[in-house]
Amino acid sequence: MDPSRTDPVPDPAVRRLSLYLRQLEAFSQKGRRTVSSKQLGASLNLTDAQVRKDLAYFGQFGHPGIGYRVDELIAQVKHILGTDKLSNVLLVGAGNLGRALSAYHGFDAKGFRLVAVFDNDSAKVGEQHGDFSVQPMSQLREVVAKLNIRLGIIAVPADVAQEVADQLIAAGIRGLLNFAPVSVHVPADVAINAVDLAVQLEQLSFQVNLASITS
Amino acid sequence: MDPSRTDPVPDPAVRRLSLYLRQLEAFSQKGRRTVSSKQLGASLNLTDAQVRKDLAYFGQFGHPGIGYRVDELIAQVKHILGTDKLSNVLLVGAGNLGRALSAYHGFDAKGFRLVAVFDNDSAKVGEQHGDFSVQPMSQLREVVAKLNIRLGIIAVPADVAQEVADQLIAAGIRGLLNFAPVSVHVPADVAINAVDLAVQLEQLSFQVNLASITS
DNA sequence: GGATGTGAATGCATTCACAGCA
DNA sequence: TGCTGTGAATGCATTCACATCC
Numbered sequence: 001m002d003p004s005r006t007d008p009v010p011d012p013a014v015r016r017l018s019l020y021l022r023q024l025e026a027f028s029q030k031g032r033r034t035v036s037s038k039q040l041g042a043s044l045n046l047t048d049a050q051v052r053k054d055l056a057y058f059g060q061f062g063h064p065g066i067g068y069r070v071d072e073l074i075a076q077v078k079h080i081l082g083t084d085k086l087s088n089v090l091l092v093g094a095g096n097l098g099r100a101l102s103a104y105h106g107f108d109a110k111g112f113r114l115v116a117v118f119d120n121d122s123a124k125v126g127e128q129h130g131d132f133s134v135q136p137m138s139q140l141r142e143v144v145a146k147l148n149i150r151l152g153i154i155a156v157p158a159d160v161a162q163e164v165a166d167q168l169i170a171a172g173i174r175g176l177l178n179f180a181p182v183s184v185h186v187p188a189d190v191a192i193n194a195v196d197l198a199v200q201l202e203q204l205s206f207q208v209n210l211a212s213i214t215s
Numbered sequence: 216m217d218p219s220r221t222d223p224v225p226d227p228a229v230r231r232l233s234l235y236l237r238q239l240e241a242f243s244q245k246g247r248r249t250v251s252s253k254q255l256g257a258s259l260n261l262t263d264a265q266v267r268k269d270l271a272y273f274g275q276f277g278h279p280g281i282g283y284r285v286d287e288l289i290a291q292v293k294h295i296l297g298t299d300k301l302s303n304v305l306l307v308g309a310g311n312l313g314r315a316l317s318a319y320h321g322f323d324a325k326g327f328r329l330v331a332v333f334d335n336d337s338a339k340v341g342e343q344h345g346d347f348s349v350q351p352m353s354q355l356r357e358v359v360a361k362l363n364i365r366l367g368i369i370a371v372p373a374d375v376a377q378e379v380a381d382q383l384i385a386a387g388i389r390g391l392l393n394f395a396p397v398s399v400h401v402p403a404d405v406a407i408n409a410v411d412l413a414v415q416l417e418q419l420s421f422q423v424n425l426a427s428i429t430s
Numbered sequence: 431g432g433a434t435g436t437g438a439a440t441g442c443a444t445t446c447a448c449a450g451c452a
Numbered sequence: 453t454g455c456t457g458t459g460a461a462t463g464c465a466t467t468c469a470c471a472t473c474c
Contacts, residue, residue, distance in 0.1 A: 010443060014421055018414040022396065036455065044398055048455090049445055056457055064456045065452040081417045082424035089416065100315035101412075106396065110413040111420070150423055151416065174426065175419030177412075181321065183238065183259055191422035193415050197316075197392075198325040199233040200408050201304065201366065202296045204390030205326070206229055207406035208365055209297035211389065225465060251433065263433090264467055271435055279434045280474040 013054040019044055020051070021077045028070045036067035083111030088147050090173075092164050093155035094119040094127065094134045097179055101155060103130045112151070116143050120160070137164075141171040150174045158182040165192075228269040234259055235266070236292045243285045251282035298326030303362050305388070307379050308370030309334040309342065309349045312394055316370060318345045327366070331358050335375070352379075356386040365389045373397040380407075 023043050027035050037055075038048040055061055055068075058080050062068050078084040089112050091101055102117050117132040118140060119125060125136045135143065143149070152173040156164050161180035168176060175191040178184050181199075186192050238258045242250050252266040270276055270283075273295050277283050293299040304327050306316055317332050332347040333355060334340060340351045350358065358364070367388040371379050376395035383391060390406040393399050396414075401407050 012443070015414075015418060017421075018411075018417040019398065021417070022411070022414070023398065026397070038455085045400075047445070049447095050443095052456065053444075053458080060457070062456045063452075064450075065454050067455065080421070082420040083417055087416075087420060096315040096318040100311040103311040104412070106413065107416075110416070112413070112416050151419055175423040177415050177419060181237065182241070183234065185260075189426055191419050191426070193418055195410055195415060196233075196237070197319070198321065198327070199230075199237070200392050200410060201302075201322075201325070201327050202233040202236070202298055203229060203408055204366055204392060204406050205297040205302060206232075206295070208390040211404055211406070227465070253433085262467070264469095265465095267433095267435065268466075275435070277434045278474075279472070280432050282433065 007057070009057045013057055016044075016046070016050075016054050017058075017077055017081060020054070021074065021081070024070055024074045024077065028074060032070050034063075034067045034069050035073075037062070040068070078111065081111075086111055086113050087151055088113055088115045088149045089151045089153060090114070090116040090118065090144070090149050090168075091153045091155060092118045092137075092168065093153075093179075094121070094124045094129060095155065095157075098155040099129050101153060102132050115147050115149065120156075120164075137167060140167060144168075144171040144173060152176050154178045154180055154184070156180055222272070224272045228272055231259075231261070231265075231269050232273075232292055232296060235269070236289065236296070239285055239289045239292065243289060247285050249278075249282045249284050250288075252277070255283070293326065296326075301326055301328050302366055303328055303330045303364045304366045304368060305329070305331040305333065305359070305364050305383075306368045306370060307333045307352075307383065308368075308394075309336070309339045309344060310370065310372075313370040314344050316368060317347050330362050330364065335371075335379075352382060355382060359383075359386040359388060367391050369393045369395055369399070371395055 020040060023040060037051040041048045041051045059076065061073050061076050075084065089107070091098055091114060094117055098117065102114060107114055117129060117134050118137055119134050120137050124134050127134045150173060152168045154161055154164055154176060158180045161178060161182050162184050165176055165178070165184045165186060169186060169190055176186065178192060178194045181196045184192060235255060238255060253263040256263045256266040274291065276288050276291050290299065304322070306313055306329060309332055313332065317329060322329055331350060332344060333350050333352055335352050339349050342349045365388060367383045369376055369379055369391060373395045376393060376397050377399050380391055380399045380401060384401060384405055391401065393407060393409045396411045399407060
């Protein structure tokens with residue numbers, strides 16, 4: 001009816017959409033043509049109702065009596081996530097983690113292309129990391145504009161993460177993936193996601209200790 | 216009163232507990248002695264009520280009229296998460312990401328100590344990565360038992376992640392952090408957390424595209 | 431006054447259950 | 453029959469609001 005999106009989509013549903021896509025691609029590679037909400041859910045420890053409800057937020061993709069056609073749904077989900085077209089991504093931080101990320105070649109198949117690596121440390125600028133020559137932060141604005149980059153990965157020490165984020169946003173970046181173990185604040189119109197190794201391990205520690213108490 | 220935990224603790228509350236700890240340590244380093252739920256919440260974009268409710272699941276740590284004593288609360292939260300004592304951690308996968316992780320020295324301050332690195336590739340076994348000599352998977356069971364390791368990090372290709380997880384669990388590991396871009400299934404008494412780079416970027420892509428439609 | 435801890439109220443996400451279609 | 457899409461019901465998490473204490 002109204003072509004512009006009005007009903008709010010629950011955030012958890014969007015997170016699961018990525019997981020559905022991953023599973024669907026696995027199903028596709030195994031030669032499956034269709035999949036039911038029950039099967040897709042089982043592969044992720046979710047209920048069938050959850051899967052159907054999540055997908056229904058975005059449209060009617062299923063076929064009653066049949067299920068979902070795998071390749072068709074893959075295309076739909078990619079379109080929703082915006083990964084049906086390649087997005088350019090930049091990386092700041094040429095330390096250990098930064099190097100590992102710049103050597104990771106799983107991006108392209110997922111719709112992302114790493115196109116530039118920056119670092120503030122003049123000792124690292126000019127180094128060759130895989131396909132990339134490390135550039136100084138002074139080049140940021142120009143490169144972002146020229147390559148139309150909207151997503152940035154922050155892999156710098158905690159004490160400079162906020163400063164780097166501010167620079168990226170000023171240069172035109174609209175979404176940030178932060179690996180620094182610190183809370184970074186951004187304006188409301190900028191998206192941010194954080195991955196903190198210590199936080200992840202702490203969650204496991206809690207659950208493991210809990211299990212040993214309960215038992 | 217009943218010393219055994221009976222009321223269920225919401226999962227989101229546990230996740231935030233780690234974030235509180237991180238902020239509290241930042242406050243402590245800046246010399247702050249006390250902090251209110253409002254201040255702690257503001258630093259993480261949460262409400263004061265949220266902070267108080269989360270902490271109250273675990274006990275009464277605050278002081279009316281004063282707030283929370285920073286160092287005191289740090290100790291309490293560490294105790295709850297089980298990171299007041301050092302936990303040994305192992306890593307499987309000596310590829311790019313594995314090397315980056317084994318070179319990361321931020322673990323110890325957080326209560327975790329990486330003590331062993333494994334890989335199945337015989338070409339990598341024996342290599343020296345930072346402080347670690349890469350060991351063959353055949354050593355797994357013995358090392359886990361001897362060093363009393365309960366947590367494991369999986370940094371291997373997607374197609375062997377499930378197999379590695381099974382081996383780790385058989386060897387006695389109780390909590391897994393999975394970096395492979397695939398859904399890994401574990402028994403109910405084993406904890407698992409996943410970090411998938413593509414999933415993170417897809418979330419950003421969705422939000423960034425959404426913003427450009429709404430505007 | 432300033433701030434916590436907590437029952438009650440609200441709001442949001444998940445699950446149920448079923449009409450409808452292939 | 454098999455399976456989707458969806459309103460209604462449930463269950464959980466967040467927020468409100470206030471009694472209580474320093």
